[in-house]
Amino acid sequence: MHLDKRDFRDLLFKVGKRSLELAFPSSIYCICCGNLIDPSRIYALCDDCLQNLRWANERTCGKCGKALENERKNELCHDCQQNVHWFERGFTCMQYGTKEKEILHRFKFNGAAYMGSKLGKIMLDRILLEELKIDFVTAVPMHKKKQAKRGYNPAELMAKEVAKGLCVPYNGQVLKRNYYKAPMNKLDRNQRKLNLIDSYSASVLYDIHGKSILLIDDVYTTGSTADECSKALKEAGADNVFVLTLAAGVN
Ligand SMILES: [Zn+2]
Numbered sequence: 352m353h354l355d356k357r358d359f360r361d362l363l364f365k366v367g368k369r370s371l372e373l374a375f376p377s378s379i380y381c382i383c384c385g386n387l388i389d390p391s392r393i394y395a396l397c398d399d400c401l402q403n404l405r406w407a408n409e410r411t412c413g414k415c416g417k418a419l420e421n422e423r424k425n426e427l428c429h430d431c432q433q434n435v436h437w438f439e440r441g442f443t444c445m446q447y448g449t450k451e452k453e454i455l456h457r458f459k460f461n462g463a464a465y466m467g468s469k470l471g472k473i474m475l476d477r478i479l480l481e482e483l484k485i486d487f488v489t490a491v492p493m494h495k496k497k498q499a500k501r502g503y504n505p506a507e508l509m510a511k512e513v514a515k516g517l518c519v520p521y522n523g524q525v526l527k528r529n530y531y532k533a534p535m536n537k538l539d540r541n542q543r544k545l546n547l548i549d550s551y552s553a554s555v556l557y558d559i560h561g562k563s564i565l566l567i568d569d570v571y572t573t574g575s576t577a578d579e580c581s582k583a584l585k586e587a588g589a590d591n592v593f594v595l596t597l598a599a600g601v602n
C-alpha cells in the first residue's frame with residue numbers, strides 16, 4: 352500500500368488517538384484530573400473537579416459574560432465600560448484559572464479530541480439557559496496549517512456538539528482565517544488588535560443576512576478574536592452574533 356503524506360498524517364493521527372484512548376479512555380477517567388470516575392458522571396468530571404472548577408455562575412458582565420468581582424456594583428466589566436464590542440453578548444462557562452487552563456491544554460495540545468463532546472456539553476447547558484434564537488452555530492477558525500498539524504480545531508469540536516444540542520446546523524465554512532500572524536498569547540491588548548485586523552472574513556458563499564449566529568471559541572481574554580469574527584459576520588449582514596466560550600479571564 353502506498354501512503355502519500357496526507358494519508359500518513361491521518362494514519363498517525365488515528366494511531367495516536369487510539370493509543371491515547373487506551374491510556375486515557377474517555378469514559379472512565381475525569382477529563383480534568385484523570386482520576387477514575389463512574390462513567391455516568393456528568394461531563395466526565397469527578398466530584399472534586401466539578402466542585403473546584405471555577406464556574407462562571409455568579410455575577411457576570413452583561414455584555415461579554417466574564418465573571419465580575421463580587422464587590423463591583425457595575426453590571427459591566429471594566430473592559431466593556433471602555434470598549435464597544437461587535438457581538439451582542441458573550442457567555443462563558445468557567446473562569447480561566449489554573450485548572451481550567453490544564454483542561455484546555457490537554458484538549459488542545461495532547462490530541463485529546465474526544466474531550467470536544469464533553470466540553471461541548473458543558474457549553475450547550477450554559478447557552479440553553481439563555482433561550483436565544485439561533486439560526487446556526489460556527490466556530491473561530493484556525494489557520495489551515497495549524498489545524499493540519501493539530502489534526503482538529505478544538506473550537507469546532509465543541510461547536511458541533513452545541514449545534515447538535517440546539518438542533519440547528521453547524522456551519523464551519525462561513526468564517527475564514529485569512530493569514531497567519533504572530534501567536535496571540537504573548538501580545539497585549541493593542542498588539543492583539545493590530546495583529547488581528549482583517550484576519551477573519553465571512554465567506555461570500557453563504558447569505559447570512561438577518562441571521563442570528565452563535566460563535567464558539569475556547570477562551571475569551573481581551574475579546575479581540577471574538578470581535579474580529581463578529582465584525583466580519585456583522586458586516587456580511589448577520590443580525591446578531593452571540594459568543595460562547597468555555598472559559599474567560601476574570602475582569
Ligand atoms: Zn477530576
Ligand SMILES: [Zn+2]
Pocket residue numbers: 412413414415416417427428429430431
Ligand atoms: Zn465585559
